[in-house]
Amino acid sequence: MYDWAKLQQFCEQVFARAGVPRANAAIVAESLVQADLRGVESHGVVRTDIYMKRVEAGRMNPHAEPAVVSERDMVTLLDGSNNFGAVVGTRALDIAMARAKANGASIVGVRGSNHFGTGAYYALKAIEQDLILLVMSNASQTMPPTGGVRPFLGTNPLCVGVPAGQEQPFLLDMATSVVARGKIIVAAQKGEPIPSGWAIDKDGNPTNDAQAALNGSVLPLGGPKGYAISMFIDILSGVLTGAGYGKYVNNMYENWEEPQQVGHFFIAVDVSRFMPVEQFKRRMDDYIRLIKAEPKAQGVEEILIPGELEHRQTLLRKRQGIRLPLKVAMELDAIGQKYGLDVSAAAFGEGSIMGGSIA
Structure with a gap:
């Protein structure tokens, strides 16, 4: 540990x-x-x-300063200058939070970035500032369009963070695939099989072999619905920002000639523009408690909200180690x-x- x-x-x-x-x-x-x-x-x-x-x-430049390309009203376009994705994402978040506080809401589009980690990393910081945050990112090709076999889309993640009062905040952080490809990478490293329905091999056949899945494609969450959401995220994060999209987002494990060209999209909303923050938090607490008080299915001990298990895991691992x-x-x-x-x-x-x- x-x-x-x-x-x-x-x-x-x-x-x-x-x-x-x-x-x-x-x-x-x-x-x-x-x-x-x-x-x-x-x-x-x-x-x-x-x-x-x-x-x-030399495929990432940790010394480059992310640069604001344009800034008007509530909208900012940031070029990450090929720095670490987490560094670029943090700069984008800082801009989004400051402009949301000033204007009530803000949008920051990002191009020229790299893999930026989990969306929850940014959402938790926004929640601390009493902001609602939506953050998304595109990624290199690991998922086929519905009906296809060859990877075209990334497992493009979507994260939504909403503050609460005494209850845990709502924190949805999800890939648009059945499972994040990183979990398949971890399974391959451990030499473990993966569950059915996670992926297909390079010929389009279902597989439980993690390495075959890495050579093939992960599958969209909910079939055509996950495919459509992933495409939507690619449009906002890639097409709109000037970043790579589809096959133009480079794989950090395979392409050693070019930068990744990942794009992100941040939307921040100031709760206080709608009602006093404490009033909103009381309403959120009431909403969460109403959900938790709903009748439970047989064998279910507790109804959880998105992000609650991860919060408990954090407390446990801080005590017991990783x-x-x-x-x-x-x-x-x-x-x-x-x-x-x-x-x-x-x-x-x-x-x-x-x-x-x-x-």
Whole structure:
């Protein structure tokens, strides 16, 4: 098990020693570890290795400053200048929040970015400012259009965060595929099969083999509905912003000649423009409690709201630590050795290898 704060510090130091400005290194490390805390391992420190390789290969520019291309009324267009997606996303969020406070609502479109982690990373920060946030991003091709076989769309994620009072906030963070492709990557690393219905192989056949799925396509959530939502996100994040779209969003694991050209889309809404914030939070609490008080199906102990399980997972992992797959732990160890750092210092106890994981 790894102490989350020490693991985050390790990742920050690794990025910094690789030449990433310290402030940017801190943002990227925080976004990765927060994903692991929430139980979204597919977007956690498992991404450290590929991020480092792209920096070392010159495919990302950690020194570039995201630049405002245009700004009018409530709408801003930001060019990420090929910096880390989490750095670009944080800059976009800061603009969206400031302009929402000033104008009541704001839209920030982003081009020239990279994989930006989980949408929840940004939504939680907006919730702290009593803002409602919708954030979406496109991604490289991993999902076919309904009726197709070849990947064309990404598993383009959608996240919505809404503040509440005493209850946990509403926090929906979802891929538009049946499952995030990162979970298939994790299954492949562990040598584990994947459930039926997650993916097809390169010939369009259903598969339980994680590696065959990575060579094929993940499937849209809800069939044509997930396909349509993913396409909509690609239009807003890619076509509208000037970023890549469809086949023009480059795969960070496979394309070592070009930047990713990922696009994002942020919409922030100031709750106080509709009613006093405390009144809204009381109404949200009442709404959530009404849902939780609904009759439960047989065998169901509790009705949960989106984001509640992840919040509980965060509290648990902050107390008990984060367990990493052996392959990820070994990758971090190798990266640490390269930069004169010891990841085992972040482990509880002696950091010994047990049961296929570093415990």
